[in-house]
Amino acid sequence: MLTVFGSVALDTTRTPFEIRERIMGGAATYASLAASFFSPVSLIGVIGNDFPNSYYKLLEKRLNLEGLVRHSNKKTFFYDSSFDYDLSHRTTNITELNVLEDFEPAVPTGYINSKYLYLANNDPDQNIQIISKFKHPELIVCDTIEFWIENKKTSVIKMIEKTHGVVINDQEARLLCNNSNLVKCGRELLSYGPKFVVIKKGEHGVLFFYDDTIIPIPGYPLESVVDPTGAGDSFAGGFMGYLIANKSKDLLNDIQLLKESILMGSIMGTFAIEAFGTDKLFETTKLDIMNRFELYKKMLSV
Numbered sequence: 001m002l003t004v005f006g007s008v009a010l011d012t013t014r015t016p017f018e019i020r021e022r023i024m025g026g027a028a029t030y031a032s033l034a035a036s037f038f039s040p041v042s043l044i045g046v047i048g049n050d051f052p053n054s055y056y057k058l059l060e061k062r063l064n065l066e067g068l069v070r071h072s073n074k075k076t077f078f079y080d081s082s083f084d085y086d087l088s089h090r091t092t093n094i095t096e097l098n099v100l101e102d103f104e105p106a107v108p109t110g111y112i113n114s115k116y117l118y119l120a121n122n123d124p125d126q127n128i129q130i131i132s133k134f135k136h137p138e139l140i141v142c143d144t145i146e147f148w149i150e151n152k153k154t155s156v157i158k159m160i161e162k163t164h165g166v167v168i169n170d171q172e173a174r175l176l177c178n179n180s181n182l183v184k185c186g187r188e189l190l191s192y193g194p195k196f197v198v199i200k201k202g203e204h205g206v207l208f209f210y211d212d213t214i215i216p217i218p219g220y221p222l223e224s225v226v227d228p229t230g231a232g233d234s235f236a237g238g239f240m241g242y243l244i245a246n247k248s249k250d251l252l253n254d255i256q257l258l259k260e261s262i263l264m265g266s267i268m269g270t271f272a273i274e275a276f277g278t279d280k281l282f283e284t285t286k287l288d289i290m291n292r293f294e295l296y297k298k299m300l301s302v
């Protein structure tokens, strides 16, 4: 079982072609939904009194929501962002923490023995708190986002020190490491202690850092990009879910499986961005996913 902790949100997303207001989003939402194609997922998070019941019901069908708390007198975390014409560069307009501020995350007893933990974009101090509550985690992976690097950089680094893997996008890696060169950023992130680092470069794929090895992996060429929100989170969820579902005994030393899981992460990112919000992650099937995965592997065989 995979436990995912992070934001469950209402997002307003503006592209040059369409605007959608207060749709279901959140880093943990995307990651959990993507992972749920491969593994049972238990979510830890918090929503407010404005989170529509219809969204809750959709999540309930796919995830264990015992750890999702509803706050009766605060609003759900809200994120408003705009994308440029290339649907690649994003500007954050508004971040309202609402229920996330001062949230004291609790781990339901049913989750405590969970061996796999994914910490999606969230307050790094809360993430550190959550890590300490798990008994024997075998794999802890985290992400972060500009907001936390700008506001709590020391805590972000402390959090990374406690993980086995980091999945982060290129802009965030540069900001966190204060360096424009991604290879140097990857090495610096590894020096904080994790076994591997994945730097996501949007449509250009990823850089995978593992000990002294650096592997560049190109992205899947997708024609139908609608809303890039959640690509990174869905990548991480797909990566974690596939890794857990196909694990050998020594999961962290299986570099081939880690690489394959990165490919599956990329494929889950492509599904997330084909429709607004989380819509496509509800519509798509495992068969669609596996077909695209096979095609991608064929494209990459040199």
Ligand code: AMP
Pocket: 007, 009, 010, 011, 025, 026, 027, 078, 079, 095, 121, 122, 123, 145, 147, 148, 228, 229, 230, 231, 232, 233, 234
């Ligand atoms: P991504 O596009 O994968 O980088 O992640 C976008 C998701 O992260 C959106 O659905 C947002 O609701 C969520 N998000 C944005 N900013 C934050 C933040 N500061 N803390 C937690 N979640 C966030």
